[in-house]
Amino acid sequence: MPGQTILVVDDEERQREIYRDILQDEGYDTETTASGESALRLLGQKRFDLVLTDLNLTGMTGIELLSGILAADPTVAVVLITGYPSIQSAIEATKKGVYQYLEKPVDRDRLLEVVREVFERLEALKQTIIGDSPATKAMVRMILKVASTAHTVLILGESGTGKELVARGIHSHSPRGDRPFLAVNCAALTETLLESELFGHEKGAFTDAHQQKKGLFERANHSTLFLDEIGDTSLAMQAKILRVLQEREMLRVGGTVPIKVDVRIIAATNKNLEQLLKEGKFREDLYYRLKVIPIVCPPLRERREDVEELALHFVRKAATAAGREVEGITPEALEALRAYSWPGNIRQLEWAMERAVVLGESEWVEPRDLPPEILQPAPAASATQAGTQPNTGHGFGPVVPEGSWEEHEKAKILEALQRSNWNITRAAQLLGMTFRTLQYRLEKFGIKRP
Template identity: 55%
Template sequence: MPTKRSILIVDDEKNQRDILDMILSAEGYRTATAPSAEAALRMARAERFDVVLTDLKMGGQSGLDLLRALTQADSSQLVILMTAHGSIESVKDALRLGAVDYLEKPLDRERLLTVLAQALSRLDALDADLIGNSEPMQKLKKIILKVAASDETVLVRGESGTGKELVARALHRHSPRAAAVFHVVNCAAINENLLESELFGHEKGAFTGAVAEKKGLFEVADRGTLFLDEIGELNVALQAKLLRALQEGEVQRVGSTRVIRVDVRVVAATNRPLEDMVAAKTFREDLYYRLNVIPIHLPPLRDRREDIPLLVERFLARQSRGATHYTITPEALQVLQAYDWPGNVRQLESALKRAALLCEGDTIGVEDLPVEIRQATGVPASAPAPPFQFRLPPEGISFEEVERSLIVQAMEKTDWNITRAAKLLGLTFRTLQYRLEKFGLRRPSDTPSDDAPAAEAPPDRTG
């Protein structure tokens, strides 16, 4: 929303600053003004703005100088340039350096508001893809918007489970290539003998089993984006072929001498220390520098704990089905925020899936969290349940009556959810459904008609 977005206006003409301040304030933006690039840089270092709207030509340092300084400072602000004197080359330089758009003077009010709204709407779209409002995540999102328009190679670094593929998809979605294909290759999941064919294709008869020619993903992703996950797993021979594809835009299929031109933006990712691998001669130094043109680092979840409530809300919404809407107690949320999450966001999502499946009702408490999380955060583990015991009366008892009683208890404990009750009883869904029909059991509030089936379990709400 505009009221939540801040804009720093930079222009050496006071009249121009005042006009822009008046227009944008009236639209609900929070504004600040600076008379020079030097003053703007000081303000941007002291406060985080969503957008820096700067003139190109100013006394002293220019708008391009400010853009360079913000980029070197690893700033998260989006930059929009205003120019009355700039050439096409100046605009190209600005976009290459990371500006998200430009405006020509004299400014048109509607054009100004449209460009701002478009830049901020892309930021809003990233909020839906990359969950979190912490400073590291806000910085990450703005870096993505800055580099998305470029065709340069991006190297995404981060621990396992931090969401490197989500970043790659966001880069593609906000790039000029968004209408073209996006392909994912997990370099660690494919046999190295097959990976060359997967990436570069092969000709018929190139090797045993090559019964037909096949395009590689570099050809398939032409004009699109190719995401190479676990790039550190490539063998040295494949590293050489990849380097040629990146440097020359050329590939050769296995079994062919024909050179094929390709136009592909590559985003690579790894959680391995490539610098150490270069030193150990297991990763080519020239390929490392070619991949590391634009490095992006994903923070681990333990470094952005303030994002955990938002992540929990999103993941529980995904688990909710029908009338079941899962919530979490404040105590359980506190435990989640205290845990270090070695598996990062992926581990958090997995823990919540498990808790939602096993909890009684639709509220997740501390007792529903995985034991390793409770133990690591100092929550005492529950005492082990005593082994199940049943005293057989001297006169005997009907086994079917015992079975029926256990089924009723399990159904009531799970609010008549067949999937969860079956897990409690160690039965399959179909077996429990058969026994419900056998004993004529249904939710007490149900009132079947004479021709209704004896037992009609409520729909499975756990998915």
């Protein structure tokens, strides 16, 4: 197992040696230490992929060590071992991001099973969440850690940063992963439609309710429901969602009998919820219910190290779809891609690479194949526009004015509609959107068939 490093922390020498021998026999590069304090010193000197630590250490506790590890390097996976498990310590550790709990005495097979699972899941996520930057590694580790729990997750990030991909990653690596992942874009539906979509309705509940319908909460029982753009919901809808989270039960529209549901909620937003709280547009109780475990999807401008790998991935994907042979991206084009600020984030990069493949005439993506805005130098901007002010509330302000990206997005939607002869279902597939999301975008931009 080359490259997979493990640090074992236990104040009992014999126990340390047992863990070390088991792991080294399986080929893991393993080191040991007796205290949390010495573990942090080692972590400051060498990179470890996984820390296996006793919860009840002499001096610094396992929970305190976990906090220190996450402060120094949140990309390190942590497994806690304890002979005195408690619900409170488990909750505290899980909120901080611990991957797994093991109870003493630790069975050899169980230990190796958990360690293998850590590395297998991490490798699988690397195939889904593309990139090797520190920000991306931290996000992947967090996904791995929260996936095994049933806690509510709130994903924060600008449009186009891959929030739904993160949600799908959490679900697929969770105990609920063998069940369907259900999702809804709360901003794409009217209040009435959203209520019916989430809660379902009884026959005769309203004029067009000709038969009973199960909503997403009911259909996602024992599975995961992703509420995208939760920040766009009304206060009334927020109250109904909160009731499901608190009571674990719901009512269909027009129904009178509560229905018990076991649903893991993952919510996402590109809005500054703390600001919406201050403005009275988002419920405080729902905010704290959702924000049990927050995950921030960093904007592409903060993970420029990933631009090349992402761009090559999208080029290969677009070339396969177009039936073209494309060798790669020229150094000059890569330089332009890295220098651009990407206000539309990963989604904009994907569309740019699709355009380059479709319009390009050589076996390499060249600067002339890129959208004009990428080749133009960014206009001078104030500190606020440039995003140099500290981000105090996940405001997710773009580096360039939002209008620039919206114009680009509108142009891409029109291009897809023309390519599909205004077939909205086909256009949505070309754009990587759901039918309803594209409908929402059409209404937002006022796009109508000529």
